[in-house]
Amino acid sequence: MMPVHHVAVAGTSLAVHAAGSGRPLVLLHGFPLDHRMWDRQAVLAEHCHLIAPDLRGFGGSAASVATSVAELADDVAALLAALHVTEPAVVCGLSMGGYVAQHLAVRHPDRVAALVLADTRLEADTPDARAARADLAGKVGRLGPGIVAAAMIPRLLADSDAARGTPHRAAVEEALRRMILEQTVPSIQAALEALGGRPDMTAAMREVRVPTLLVVGAEDAITPPECLERAEEIMPCARLLIVPGAGHMTPLEQPAVFNAAVLEFLRHPPGALGGGGAA
Ligand code: MLT
Numbered sequence: 001m002m003p004v005h006h007v008a009v010a011g012t013s014l015a016v017h018a019a020g021s022g023r024p025l026v027l028l029h030g031f032p033l034d035h036r037m038w039d040r041q042a043v044l045a046e047h048c049h050l051i052a053p054d055l056r057g058f059g060g061s062a063a064s065v066a067t068s069v070a071e072l073a074d075d076v077a078a079l080l081a082a083l084h085v086t087e088p089a090v091v092c093g094l095s096m097g098g099y100v101a102q103h104l105a106v107r108h109p110d111r112v113a114a115l116v117l118a119d120t121r122l123e124a125d126t127p128d129a130r131a132a133r134a135d136l137a138g139k140v141g142r143l144g145p146g147i148v149a150a151a152m153i154p155r156l157l158a159d160s161d162a163a164r165g166t167p168h169r170a171a172v173e174e175a176l177r178r179m180i181l182e183q184t185v186p187s188i189q190a191a192l193e194a195l196g197g198r199p200d201m202t203a204a205m206r207e208v209r210v211p212t213l214l215v216v217g218a219e220d221a222i223t224p225p226e227c228l229e230r231a232e233e234i235m236p237c238a239r240l241l242i243v244p245g246a247g248h249m250t251p252l253e254q255p256a257v258f259n260a261a262v263l264e265f266l267r268h269p270p271g272a273l274g275g276g277g278a279a
Contacts, residue, residue, distance in 0.1 A: 002035075002042055002052060004060060009078040010071075015060030016053040016079060020045030023113075023266070024089035026076065027052040028097030030119070030249075031191050032148055032183045034059025036175065037094070040255035047263060051089070053079055055100065057187030065190030069096075069198040073103035077111050090266065092116035094251060095223060096191070099198055106204045114269055115212040116262060119220050119248045121227035122234070124200040133196040137189045148188055149180040158219035158247035166245070172252050205235055211269030212238035215261060217246030217253060237270050 002017035017035045025048040027038045035052040036059070044050055055072050057065040066072050080089065091112050093101030098120025105112045125133070139147045153176055157163065212235050216228040225242050232240040241261050246253040 002045070002050060006060070007079055007082045009082055010075055012056055012064040012075070013062040014053050014056065014075060014079055016051060016083070018049065018051045018083070020047070020049050023048045024080070024085050024087055025050050025262075025266075026080070026089045026091045026101075028076065028091065028093035028100050029055065029058070030095035030097055031195060032058070032145070032152075032188045033176070033179045034183070036179055037249070037252060039175075041251055041259060041262075044259060044262065047266065048090070049085075051080075051083065051085070055097075057190060058183055063184065063186070065187045066194045067190065068194050069099045070103050070107060072100045072194070073107055076100060076104055077108040080111055088113035090114045090116065092118065092262065093120065094118040095120050095248065096195060099195070099201075102201045102205055102208075105208045105210065106201070109208075112210055114210050114265070115208070116215065116265065117212060117228070117231065118215040118250055118258075119217060119223050119228075121223045122201045122205050122231050123227070124198055125196050130196040133192040137192040140185055140188050140192075144185060145181050145183055145188060148183075149177050152180065153177060155221050156248045158217060158245060158253060159221070160219060160245070163219060163245050163247070163253070166253075172249070175252070176249070202230075202234060205231065209236050211265070213261065213265040213269075214238050214240040215250055215258065216240070216242055217248060217250045218242050218244045219246065220248045220250075222248045239270050 002019040029037045034054040038052050054061040091101045098117045214228040216225050232238050243254050251258045
């Protein structure tokens with residue numbers, strides 16, 4: 001568990017968990033979770049300055065809700081300024097956190113030295129995906145966050161017999177359930193709307209020339225490996241790792257593999273680490 005600070009940014013207050021020193025590594029959580037999804041990455045603080053915020057409306061952050069993914073990215077830029085982090089950061093985001101990381105690289109290139117995009121995609125929602133989000137938002141309003149846990153947890157984790165049989169499986173499921181149940185209805189509904197309205201980032205990410213590690217679980221049912229394969233094709237400085245035995249939550253499901261990949265990437269990025277994300 002990393003120590004928590006509450007930082008005033010952009011008219012709200014974000015809870016941020018930070019530990020370690022040296023090169024900043026920002027960890028951006030997925031939907032509808034919070035910084036606790038990175039608990040198994042806390043060991044990375046032995047190598048760098050870990051900064052894991054609860055995004056606007058989630059976890060211990062104040063109740064104001066997100067209106068767009070771009071706003072969440074602006075919050076992260078403001079947070080880094082408020083924390084006096086001047087060195088461009090390695091920004092690692094999973095799924096929704098990956099969308100935020102992409103917007104940060106495009107909107108605030110001086111903040112981003114490198115990207116780790118895990119279990120995410122560059123493309124916008126399809127009309128069907130947007131309709132499914134609207135449907136879920138309605139159900140959350142009537143039934144509470146339990147309906148999101150029920151709908152999402154089976155799709156978040158790898159479904160093979162081998163993955164289901166791993167010793168920490170029950171603990172991972174329980175941690176996810178607890179995190180989802182602790183999020184508020186307005187923040188879940190607002191995030192669903194923001195996610196459904198996010199733009200296609202494909203053209204913008206073609207121009208992002210920072211070293212990028214793409215990671216995806218081989219059994220990811222939400223953003224399958226093809227999503228990251230497409231990203232690898234278009235991003236000039238990206239390399240892809242497909243992790244066996246993981247679904248959509250690769251850092252939780254295969255923490256040793258994920259952490260080793262991040263450390264190796266920090267030591268040997270494809271291209272030199274530097275500031276100024278977009279070319
Ligand atoms: C996430 O894990 O953050 C979500 O699955 C993202 C999404 O629904 O697009």
